[in-house]
Amino acid sequence: EAQVTQNPRYLITVTGKKLTVTCSQNMNHEYMSWYRQDPGLGLRQIYYSMNVEVTDKGDVPEGYKVSRKEKRNFPLILESPSPNQTSLYFCASRLQELGSPLHFGNGTRLTVT
Amino acid sequence: AQRVTQPEKLLSVFKGAPVELKCNYSYSGSPELFWYVQYSRQRLQLLLRHISRESIKGFTADLNKGETSFHLKKPFAQEEDSAMYYCALFSGGYQKVTFGIGTKLQVIP
Numbered sequence: 001e002a003q004v005t006q007n008p009r010y011l012i013t014v015t016g017k018k019l020t021v022t023c024s025q026n027m028n029h030e031y032m033s034w035y036r037q038d039p040g041l042g043l044r045q046i047y048y049s050m051n052v053e054v055t056d057k058g059d060v061p062e063g064y065k066v067s068r069k070e071k072r073n074f075p076l077i078l079e080s081p082s083p084n085q086t087s088l089y090f091c092a093s094r095l096q097e098l099g100s101p102l103h104f105g106n107g108t109r110l111t112v113t
Numbered sequence: 114a115q116r117v118t119q120p121e122k123l124l125s126v127f128k129g130a131p132v133e134l135k136c137n138y139s140y141s142g143s144p145e146l147f148w149y150v151q152y153s154r155q156r157l158q159l160l161l162r163h164i165s166r167e168s169i170k171g172f173t174a175d176l177n178k179g180e181t182s183f184h185l186k187k188p189f190a191q192e193e194d195s196a197m198y199y200c201a202l203f204s205g206g207y208q209k210v211t212f213g214i215g216t217k218l219q220v221i222p
Contacts (some may be wrong), residue, residue, distance in 0.1 A: 031208060040122070042199060042214035043157075050208055058209065088154065099164035101147055102201075102210070104156040 002027045006105035007092050013081055014113055021076045023091030029103070030096040032074035033058070034066065036087040037107075043090065050076055050096065081112040084103050115140040117202050119213035126190045127221050134185040134216050136174075145203035146183040148174055151215075152196045160198070161185070170194070172200030190220045 004025045013019055025032065035054035035058075045058030049068040063085055065077040074093075078085060087108050092102040114194040115134045116139040126132055145164065149157040160169055163176040163183060183200060186220060 033210060035210075035212075042119075043123060043201075043212040045210050045212075048210070057127065059211070062168075090157065096208075099145060099162055101159040101162055102149075102157075104158070106156050107154070 002103070004091055004093055004103050004105040004107050006089075008108060009106060010109050012111045012113065015082055016080050019078050019081060019088060019110075021078075021091075021110070023074045023076065024072050025074075025091065025093040025103070025106060026072065027073065027095075027103065030071070032068065032091065032093045033102070034064070034074070034076050035090045035092065036060065036085075037090060038087050046076070046089075052072060081110075083112050086089035086112050114200055115144075115204055115209065115211045117200050117211050117213040119198075119200055119216050121216050122208075122214065123217045123219065125180060125219040129189050129190055132185075132187045132190045132194070134198050134200075134218065136183045136185065136213060138181050138183065138202050138204060140181075140204065146174075146176055147201045147203070148172070148183075148185050149199045149201060149212075150196050152200065157199065160215065173184065190218075192220050192222055194218055195220045 034046040035043040044060045047066040049055045091105040093104045094100045118137045147162045148160040150160045172187045199215045
């Protein structure tokens with residue numbers, strides 16, 4: 001089944017403890033991206049990648065890192081999480097073709113205390 | 114900078130009434146526009162894309178470049194349409210994606 005898989009679904013951590021949220025897709029999509037969803041703010045793009053070893057900042061990249069060493073994986077790294085990074089995170093991928101939609105993962109609910 | 118505006122955070126309609134969810138965008142190039150739906154904080158699902166001019170679940174949306182709008186319409190609302198709806202704009206070569214803040218559609222039985 002074609003899908004985007006995120007892990008974990010839920011994560012509770014403490015301020016400053018490094019964490020990684022994994023994202024994997026099996027559709028051979030070139031483009032992958034991360035978003036955070038907050039009440040009243042909609043989805044905001046954190047980082048995106050147009051292909052292996054090509055990443056760029058979205059609108060809210062501060063406090064996050066990403067890497068794209070393989071086409072299928074695009075992990076989101078929080079080196080030193082803070083409470084303002086408590087949010088619902090979504091990973092998504094798409095083909096690099098006009099009109100190709102984003103395919104979303106199930107989301108990761110992160111709480112930083 | 115690109116921008117997507119969804120002016121209504123909440124839209125309540127009665128079952129069987131027409132629905133129009135507004136989306137206006139600001140972008141200097143040729144945009145790709147999409148509507149996504151999200152049920153109860155689940156994953157976002159594609160509803161419509163401007164390029165295909167299709168109708169999904171009775172919803173349609175037309176890109177109006179003159180008014181820079183991509184409003185979502187349905188002639189007769191159903192209870193199962195209750196959800197969050199997001200309008201999204203994909204920029205050209207740099208592939209940035211901008212979402213509106215979303216409109217919660219509430220269909221009253």
